[in-house]
Amino acid sequence: MAFQWYTRDLDKGFPGMVSDTTNKIIDSYAVEEEAGLEPGVAVIQGTAENQVKKYAGTGTVIGVTMHQHKEPTEPYYPQYHTVPVVTMGDIYVQVGEDVAAGDSACLMASTYAWGKTGTAVSNAYYYKGAEKDGFAVLRLRTPAATAPAGE
Incomplete structure (x- = not known):
């Protein structure tokens, strides 16, 4: 029998956590x-x-703030402090409504929470879905029009 219990008690993720090694x-x-x-x-x-x-x-969304392991503060990243921002890749976000894999990523009008209704975030979609208040994997891709050109 294969070794399978290692993920049994692990949380799926938390807001701003990098979801994989892509x-x-x-x-x-x-x-x-x-x-x-x-x-x-x-x-x-x-x-x-x-x-x-x-x-x-x-404004135009340029990315998502990433979680960085540090001593917790309130707010987590105070004014003038350095904050890592994922502008391309997969990252966990907490959603304000049910979303499914493949749904376009939007910011809900009333709360600016992540969802599938509201203002669309260009070049972003849900790679893995989640129920309301759960953690979905958001995939951000650099717009083709602004991709770095070869020299």
Whole structure:
């Protein structure tokens, strides 16, 4: 019999946790907003090119804040602190409604939670689904129009 019990009691994941070892692009930014940021949230470009802020209904989502093992603080990433942002790859996000593998990723209008209704996030879809309040795997892909060109 094969050894199979090693995943029996493990949690599926948590917001901002990298879901696998596929290729990723993870960029570092500074947190712009005084309220700070939590792992697993959609972010947009901040006022300065090295800053990001939480998506709040306007702007283009550039990625998702990644969980980094550190001493917990409230907020997890305070203003001006460095935050890793996954701009390409697979990452866990908590969803505000049921989603299925293959659904387009959206940010729900009332809460800006991840879901399948609301404002679509370009080049993002759910690789693995989840029930409401569960953890889905979001797959982010770099837009073809902005892919690095060879030299």
